[in-house]
């Protein structure tokens with residue numbers, strides 16, 4: 001079990017560093033296992049340094065920077081052991097338009113290896129979906145699934161919003 | 166102190182019921198003081214029933230419904246004892262466009278009695294501001310205040326987004 | 331192995347039988363505040379074995395059964411089914427299509443089923459072991475819970491690595 | 496009595512002296528993730544007396560002093576000033592303009608000032624008593640904290656009424 005964890009740690013760490021730099025457009029990140037203890041009992045520390053900023057504790061990061069760092073970790077774990085499907089409920093809520101764009105672009109590259117269910121209010125996130133379910137309560141208090149837009153059925157995806165909006 | 170609390174409770178409760186109905190376009194809400202105990206020790210329960218739905222515990226409400234219920238409570242307390250200024254940091258994040266519209270309209274009616282500092286990423290919330298401060302990090306890691314748009318200076322406010330977007 | 335469809339019946343605000351086909355790629359779920367989007371996420375974590383009612387935002391188990399509206403009576407049962415395509419044999423079971431069902435009655439009786447045959451939760455956990463679905467801590471990010479991974483204690487985070495190992 | 500301006504110098508990411516004029520009505524603060532918006536909110540709760548460093552997202556008091564970037568050295572002091580217009584005599588003090596200042600040095604020394612005269616925190620609290628600014632639980636809603644009021648225990652919520660009384 002020790003070797004397995006060590007190997008997994010090495011791979012996740014590498015992916016986390018790469019994906020963090022990709023999402024933040026630079027900067028540095030790392031996962032540090034506390035080596036004093038036995039690996040099976042040690043804690044995992046997260047280091048995140050957005051581009052141009054000094055290294056500081058992750059609690060000083062902003063709401064959006066924390067969300068983006070967590071997304072980098074989730075996708076790094078995905079690279080090692082993809083779960084068959086992922087459910088992300090409004091994880092784009094703290095992100096600004098530019099970071100939503102980067103998140104959505106990364107999501108699209110992973111979507112061929114797993115299924116993603118994304119709940120969102122953001123138009124940019126919606127426009128990149130392959131299939132879109134609308135939930136309404138035409139009869140108040142009772143949920144129904146309405147429109148279904150299949151990417152195949154709608155050959156031209158709505159123009160993704162320009163990131164500068 | 167007992168009378169004062171009782172009087173405050175009666176007024177806040179009334180405002181909470183009215184503002185909740187205004188923000189949700191119907192439904193019922195209430196503030197219940199646990200009367201077994203002495204009013205100075207009792208707990209305050211919040212009841213919220215969105216239109217058309219059955220009364221249930223507030224923990225079953227959705228993220229957006231909970232945010233809107235809290236906004237109704239904050240504004241009800243405002244009516245009784247307005248603080249000179251309010252700071253709301255991305256409280257519109259869980260709300261959909263229609264509810265942001267209702268929140269912003271209510272905010273505008275209160276803005277003559279107190280100052281509001283609103284941090285937001287939402288275009289509709291931004292368009293209703295009297296003065297707009299942009300914060301940037303042109304020099305990475307160093308915050309600067311940039312554009313200032315005064316409502317007076319910009320006679321025509323950017324068209325508030327239609328709620329259906 | 332991939333997810334084919336989700337069926338809800340009497341679960342929370344889904345009074346009528348509702349089916350969501352899940353395609354490969356990105357499925358986006360949208361709708362106004364309170365329409366039932368997060369209830370779908372709750373349904374998925376419940377059918378996969380979630381026992382803690384607080385994680386489903388309720389207080390007692392029957393809080394997940396449709397409780398009625400101003401126009402409808404409460405229902406006596408809630409049932410959710412997840413159907414997987416298993417033609418690649420990813421799940422250690424003979425079938426090319428595998429459905430997992432969970433049912434609960436207002437009386438408190440509840441049951442699990444694999445391809446409509448009654449089983450125990452233990453059987454479902456064994457079936458899902460190794461797929462990444464067993465412990466959903468990084469493949470299911472609930473609403474407002476994006477910050478939980480960064481705020482967790484270092485030992486908790488190590489567990490994420492163990493799941494991926 | 497209303498708020499006229501906020502001045503930050505060396506507080507968190509505001510390395511250089513920065514002034515924000517606050518007008519009556521709604522002031523909106525916008526900008527990309529991590530640019531310093533919530534740092535402004537932290538500055539206001541700090542100058543009004545916040546003692547708990549965890550509420551300012553730090554671990555030790557000097558975490559709020561500008562810590563340097565890839566291009567700048569750390570600074571030795573942080574200072575924030577809030578200036579009020581007191582021509583209506585809302586604050587129990589002779590001046591028609593009242594400024595509250597808080598300063599901290601890396602050495603740990605810190606001080607409070609009213610109109611540039613050194614004072615204690617107790618003096619600031621007495622000055623603000625009864626204005627609604629004393630206990631900011633409902634007039635300052637931090638990022639991601641909108642749910643705290645609904646999740647608080649009923650006795651905590653009663654305290655909201657007491658503040659308004």
Ligand SMILES: Nc1ncnc2c1ncn2[C@@H]1O[C@H](COP(=O)(O)OP(=O)(O)OP(=O)(O)O)[C@@H](O)[C@H]1O
Nearest residue numbers: 227228229342363364365366367368369395396397
């Ligand atoms: N057992 C139940 N019976 C009927 N309705 C229920 C039940 N449990 C929850 N609900 C209703 O479901 C609604 C919440 O749905 P949900 O949390 O899925 O909304 P949502 O679409 O995620 O909204 P948001 O965008 O605000 O997050 C509540 O209004 C609640 O009244």
Ligand SMILES: Nc1ncnc2c1ncn2[C@@H]1O[C@H](COP(=O)(O)OP(=O)(O)OP(=O)(O)O)[C@@H](O)[C@H]1O
Nearest residue numbers: 062063064507528529530531532533534560561562
């Ligand atoms: N003492 C300090 N010195 C320098 N920079 C600091 C200091 N403390 C915090 N910061 C920086 O401030 C940034 C966070 O700023 P803040 O939380 O205000 O962002 P924000 O504009 O609210 O972003 P978001 O939209 O994501 O919420 C972090 O990147 C952090 O590195």
Ligand SMILES: [Mg+2]
Nearest residue numbers: 227228368473
């Ligand atoms: Mg939701």
Ligand SMILES: [Mg+2]
Nearest residue numbers: 062063533638
């Ligand atoms: Mg912020």
